Amino acid sequence: MTITLLDGGMGQELLSRSGAQATGLWATQVMKDFPDLVQDIHNDYFAAGADIATTNTYAIHRDRLIPFGIEDQFLALQTQACEIANRARDKFGSGKIAGAIGPTGASYRPDLALSIEQGAEVYAEIANIQAPYVDFFLLETVSSIKQATGAVIGTQQVGMPVWLAVSVDDDDGTRLRSGEDILEVLDIVEKYSVDALLINCSTPEAVTSGLNRLGVQTFPIGAYANGFTEISNAFKKDRPTVDALQSRQDLGPDDYLLFAERWLISGVTIIGGCCEVGPAHIEKLHSKLRT
Numbered sequence: 001m002t003i004t005l006l007d008g009g010m011g012q013e014l015l016s017r018s019g020a021q022a023t024g025l026w027a028t029q030v031m032k033d034f035p036d037l038v039q040d041i042h043n044d045y046f047a048a049g050a051d052i053a054t055t056n057t058y059a060i061h062r063d064r065l066i067p068f069g070i071e072d073q074f075l076a077l078q079t080q081a082c083e084i085a086n087r088a089r090d091k092f093g094s095g096k097i098a099g100a101i102g103p104t105g106a107s108y109r110p111d112l113a114l115s116i117e118q119g120a121e122v123y124a125e126i127a128n129i130q131a132p133y134v135d136f137f138l139l140e141t142v143s144s145i146k147q148a149t150g151a152v153i154g155t156q157q158v159g160m161p162v163w164l165a166v167s168v169d170d171d172d173g174t175r176l177r178s179g180e181d182i183l184e185v186l187d188i189v190e191k192y193s194v195d196a197l198l199i200n201c202s203t204p205e206a207v208t209s210g211l212n213r214l215g216v217q218t219f220p221i222g223a224y225a226n227g228f229t230e231i232s233n234a235f236k237k238d239r240p241t242v243d244a245l246q247s248r249q250d251l252g253p254d255d256y257l258l259f260a261e262r263w264l265i266s267g268v269t270i271i272g273g274c275c276e277v278g279p280a281h282i283e284k285l286h287s288k289l290r291t
Contacts, residue, residue: 003264003289006098006224006272007045008282010056012242014041022241025068026059028077035084042088044279046095049286050272053089056081057130058102058140061122075129082133098163099134101126101151103141107201108167108231110144110178119150120157127155136161141201143167144178148185152192163222163270164189165198166210170230173202173209177231182210189219198222201274203230204251204259208266216267223263227251227276247276253284260285 011027014020017037023029031038042053060078065071082099089095104122105112114122127137137160139151148164155162166185169175174182182199189197196219199210204225211223227248234244260271271289273281 001264001269004220004222004270005049005051005282005286005289006222006270007042007050007052007054008224008273008277008279009226009275010038010041010054011058012275013278014038014056015242017041022243024241025064026242027056028059028064031056031077031081031084035080038081038084039088041279042085043091045282046088046092048279048283049290050095050282052096052098052272053085054098054100054138055085055130055134056100057126058100061102061104061126063104078126078129079133082130086133096135097133098136098138099127099130100138100140101130101155103143103147106236107141108143108177108236110147110176113144113147114150116146116150116153119147120154123151123154124157125154127158127160131158131160134160136163136195138163138165140165141167143176145176145180145184145188147178148188152188152194156192161195162192163196163198164194165200165222165224168199168202168206168210170203170206173199173206174213182213186214186217194219196220196222196270198224198270200224201226203228204256208259208262211263211266211268220270221266221268222270222272223260223268224272224274225256225259225277226274242275251276253281256281257284257288260289264289
């Protein structure tokens with residue numbers, strides 16, 4: 001069985017290394033202030049054994065930039081993040097680039113999802129910008145069926161592979177954060193021939209529950225959990241900052257590996273890390289999973 005090893009989180013790693021204060025622009029602001037740090041982190045993930053560099057574009061949406069008066073920088077920021085990831089890959093000498101596209105509105109807020117038609121338009125614009133720089137699109141932290149449908153329709157217009165990563169409820173990993181059964185996502189995967197289905201940015205326990213619910217499939221399944229204790233109610237308010245979330249103290253590289261080994265048993269072939277999962281975690285996965 002061939003395992004594809006994703007990289008780990010970018011935004012939290014940027015905040016940690018820069019010492020910057022969390023803002024509503026999150027990783028986008030840190031990239032503006034410390035662009036070299038983004039490439040340093042990509043470099044470290046490749047050195048740790050990752051096969052893929054995920055662009056620092058998760059939060060670069062027009063609706064995220066407008067409140068801060070920088071929507072005019074949308075194209076430049078998307079391009080900058082993609083170019084940085086490519087420089088890191090070129091320096092390493094191999095690997096692929098995943099074009100990250102996060103949810104519109106806010107993470108973990110399916111109630112803010114655009115209509116399917118509006119969502120498709122937003123995702124298509126980003127996909128067309130990223131297409132010259134990436135090998136496939138990674139739709140991250142998708143939290144409802146409506147959100148997933150619009151995202152997939154929009155990105156598939158470019159004609160490149162699409163990986164769909166959904167976020168599940170931390171208390172019940174068999175359900176999306178919208179409350180919908182994760183099995184409903186399978187209809188989208190089948191209808192639109194999505195290239196891979198992953199569970200991301202949920203606790204590793206919830207990810208495990210979601211994988212068990214999905215069972216073995218005929219297409220690639222992946223998992224990359226976060227290292228937060230939970231997604232707090234404070235973070236679900238308007239214009240949150242990530243300091244409203246608390247990092248776990250019981251999810252070091254060895255602990256994370258134990259979860260990853262369970263995911264492998266369930267049939268997962270794509271593994272990585274999300275927020276609070278860093279290069280040391282990826283290095284541990286690489287050293288153990290590849291042997």
